[in-house]
Amino acid sequence: MANTTTETPVDFRDASQPIEVRLAFLLAALTVEEKLSLCAGKNFWQTKPVTRLGIKPFKMTDGPRGVAFHSSWKRCTAFPSGIAQAASWDESLMERFGEALADECKSVGAQTILAPAINITRTPLNGRTFEYLSEDPLLNARLTVPMVKGVQQQGVAACVKHFAVNNQETNRIRVSSEVSERALQEIYLPAFKAAVEEADAWSIMAAYNAVNGVAACENSSLLQDILRDGYGFRGFVVSDWFAVRRTSSGAACVKSGLSLEMPGKGSKCKTKALSAEFSNGDFTEAELDDAICGLLRVMLLTGHLDGAADADHAQSENQGCRNTPEHQALSREMAEGGLTLLKNTQKLLPLNPEKHKKIALLGPKLKKKNCLPLWGGSAGVWPPYEVTPWQGLQAQNNNRFEWVKKPADADAVLLFVGLSHRFGQDSEGVDRKHLDLPEKQQQLIKQTLAVNPNTVVVLINGGPLAMPWVDDVPAVLECWYPGMEGGTAIAQVLFGDANPSGKLPVSFPKRLQDSPAHQSPRSYPGDREKVHYDEDIFVGYRHFDQQDIEPLFAFGHGLSYSQFEYSNLTLNGKSFAADDCLQVSMTLTNASERAGAEVVQLYIGDCDHGKERPPQSLKGFNKVYLDAGESKQVEFILPLEQLRIFSEEKLWHLKAGHYAVRLASSSRDIRLEQIVEITTEAQWEREACNAESC
Numbered sequence: 001m002a003n004t005t006t007e008t009p010v011d012f013r014d015a016s017q018p019i020e021v022r023l024a025f026l027l028a029a030l031t032v033e034e035k036l037s038l039c040a041g042k043n044f045w046q047t048k049p050v051t052r053l054g055i056k057p058f059k060m061t062d063g064p065r066g067v068a069f070h071s072s073w074k075r076c077t078a079f080p081s082g083i084a085q086a087a088s089w090d091e092s093l094m095e096r097f098g099e100a101l102a103d104e105c106k107s108v109g110a111q112t113i114l115a116p117a118i119n120i121t122r123t124p125l126n127g128r129t130f131e132y133l134s135e136d137p138l139l140n141a142r143l144t145v146p147m148v149k150g151v152q153q154q155g156v157a158a159c160v161k162h163f164a165v166n167n168q169e170t171n172r173i174r175v176s177s178e179v180s181e182r183a184l185q186e187i188y189l190p191a192f193k194a195a196v197e198e199a200d201a202w203s204i205m206a207a208y209n210a211v212n213g214v215a216a217c218e219n220s221s222l223l224q225d226i227l228r229d230g231y232g233f234r235g236f237v238v239s240d241w242f243a244v245r246r247t248s249s250g251a252a253c254v255k256s257g258l259s260l261e262m263p264g265k266g267s268k269c270k271t272k273a274l275s276a277e278f279s280n281g282d283f284t285e286a287e288l289d290d291a292i293c294g295l296l297r298v299m300l301l302t303g304h305l306d307g308a309a310d311a312d313h314a315q316s317e318n319q320g321c322r323n324t325p326e327h328q329a330l331s332r333e334m335a336e337g338g339l340t341l342l343k344n345t346q347k348l349l350p351l352n353p354e355k356h357k358k359i360a361l362l363g364p365k366l367k368k369k370n371c372l373p374l375w376g377g378s379a380g381v382w383p384p385y386e387v388t389p390w391q392g393l394q395a396q397n398n399n400r401f402e403w404v405k406k407p408a409d410a411d412a413v414l415l416f417v418g419l420s421h422r423f424g425q426d427s428e429g430v431d432r433k434h435l436d437l438p439e440k441q442q443q444l445i446k447q448t449l450a451v452n453p454n455t456v457v458v459l460i461n462g463g464p465l466a467m468p469w470v471d472d473v474p475a476v477l478e479c480w481y482p483g484m485e486g487g488t489a490i491a492q493v494l495f496g497d498a499n500p501s502g503k504l505p506v507s508f509p510k511r512l513q514d515s516p517a518h519q520s521p522r523s524y525p526g527d528r529e530k531v532h533y534d535e536d537i538f539v540g541y542r543h544f545d546q547q548d549i550e551p552l553f554a555f556g557h558g559l560s561y562s563q564f565e566y567s568n569l570t571l572n573g574k575s576f577a578a579d580d581c582l583q584v585s586m587t588l589t590n591a592s593e594r595a596g597a598e599v600v601q602l603y604i605g606d607c608d609h610g611k612e613r614p615p616q617s618l619k620g621f622n623k624v625y626l627d628a629g630e631s632k633q634v635e636f637i638l639p640l641e642q643l644r645i646f647s648e649e650k651l652w653h654l655k656a657g658h659y660a661v662r663l664a665s666s667s668r669d670i671r672l673e674q675i676v677e678i679t680t681e682a683q684w685e686r687e688a689c690n691a692e693s694c
């Protein structure tokens with residue numbers, strides 16, 4: 001293979017030139033061999049250098065709840081896990097999280113953070129439910145966008161993963177997700193679309209699984225038609241680690257738009273194998289350029305090629321940009337924002353020292369740490385310290401409460417139960433087998449309740465759980481995996497120094513059979529070849545609503561120590577054309593003596609939904625902070641175009657008809673409603689999704 005260039009132009013390093021000009025110089029400067037060498041990694045976390053041009057290895061690091069030890073050899077801030085982040089329903093917190101994550105990423109010398117992880121929670125058993133955000137495409141998208149922006153504003157690439165339809169760990173490497181185009185467009189892709197279109201995500205990770213028979217890493221329908229042509233993605237697509245092994249050839253990956261195989265020297269995309277395929281005419285240099293130019297562009301955008309990233313790294317090392325008190329405080333704030341009070345009868349919480357002076361602290365999760373290297377898989381982060389619930393309770397007590405050993409002697413019991421990141425519980429690689437807490441813990445709940453009914457069950461776990469004991473327990477606090485400052489946040493909420501404001505980002509079913517993916521073995525777990533998404537768009541609450549099944553706790557549910565009143569729903573009309581904007585406003589009042597936050601949720605009900613459509617969908621939300629007694633106007637502006645739906649025959653279209661505008665405290669707690677009419681129909685083009693595999 002001959003060098004196409006012998007000169008070494010230096011212009012691509014000139015940061016004063018426009019990126020696209022520098023990119024063109026760079027592409028012209030690289031030989032075919034050098035380009036091919038960029039298609040697979042050098043080792044576990046880096047690309048190969050191009051020494052002749054002074055291009056150093058470009059570094060990536062996990063992951064979605066902090067910079068991971070296994071990819072940085074540094075102990076870094078451990079933030080709450082994905083589902084805990086999502087339970088905050090707080091966009092500005094996600095942006096600040098993104099910024100902090102980027103700082104920590106730079107401080108370990110990496111240019112890409114392998115986060116956020118945004119696959120839809122299709123089954124509560126997915127081992128990675130703790131790592132992902134939500135079952136709802138709108139919540140997923142709205143939280144992803146600020147997080148990606150936060151990361152990239154700091155000059156670090158966010159790598160949004162796993163593209164696409166990677167919703168279970170069982171057979172994850174070989175299974176094909178058999179999914180309709182309607183479910184793809186309405187449920188599984190919107191957050192990726194938003195990440196690219198609204199936040200200009202610089203990187204996407206192609207998933208392990210296949211989608212409709214074609215491995216994600218060589219799926220040109222996904223990577224080319226949808227991602228690049230449809231959404232206008234201009235960054236790089238990296239394979240999930242070792243995912244390329246299950247593809248048919250390196251040439252197929254290159255042609256479909258995969259930029260980089262990770263890790264190591266690659267399997268199908270190693271230079272030798274690709275060179276042979278190139279010489280054979282299996283792909284062209286133009287196709288190669290298309291595949292790698294996104295990687296080169298992101299090298300430029302992150303300052304990797306002009307020394308800016310090195311300077312940033314040196315500076316952030318000097319200034320100690322990881323594990324700062326600010327990042328730790330943010331981790332605590334995020335933990336607090338995500339704590340979700342599921343039940344609180346008799347106002348048992350917050351604990352009141354006048355009524356509940358003597359407290360018994362019990363349970364296997366009281367003193368457990370959850371932030372350890374690779375604990376839970378690639379999302380595991382090892383922070384310099386972790387405040388366990390026990391430590392948090394000691395530190396925040398301030399002599400208000402007295403600890404007693406026996407539950408029978410206590411005025412109230414705090415019982416810490418849940419799961420861990422052990423394989424088969426909340427962990428990458430393996431799904432959970434069932435929804436239950438371990439048998440021993442269920443026994444412990446029963447025994448404790450028998451001697452003291454004032455028992456608060458405090459849950460540390462990463463997703464829906466069955467709670468056959470729930471009717472006997474006065475209070476349940478879901479803490480998720482709350483990160484290195486979790487113990488402090490938990491103590492503050494239990495003692496009333498903080499007011500819980502988390503809301504469920506996923507539905508909690510009463511029984512596994514109530515869940516949409518669990519209607520037959522074909523729909524979960526499928527076999528080694530295929531898993532059929534038979535529930536189609538009826539994922540999460542869309543299914544519970546359509547089938548009229550009562551969930552254990554509904555999507556969007558979460559209590560506060562304050563009481564919020566919803567009033568004065570006002571709309572800008574009753575009858576609209578398809579291209580109008582609906583303006584919704586209401587008054588939210590904190591009718592309590594405690595400052596607190598409420599997530600006001602906007603659902604639009606489809607009054608003529610029939611069997612084909614979900615009865616309602618989330619179309620907006622607003623987390624509102626109110627002082628005691630304070631009222632605020634809450635406003636939503638909804639372009640009616642956002643009510644469009646997808647069908648294989650009609651593509652995207654907006655149906656004329658009646659719609660219910662609902663303002664709600666959860667998907668099952670509708671506080672205000674008015675009916676409007678849309679009088680005209682509208683139709684949109686298919687969004688670049690025309691390939692066989694869709």
Ligand code: BGC
Nearest residue numbers: 062063114161162240241378
């Ligand atoms: C995971 C990715 C992760 C990668 C690198 C894979 O097992 O699926 O999410 O980024 O490993 O650790």
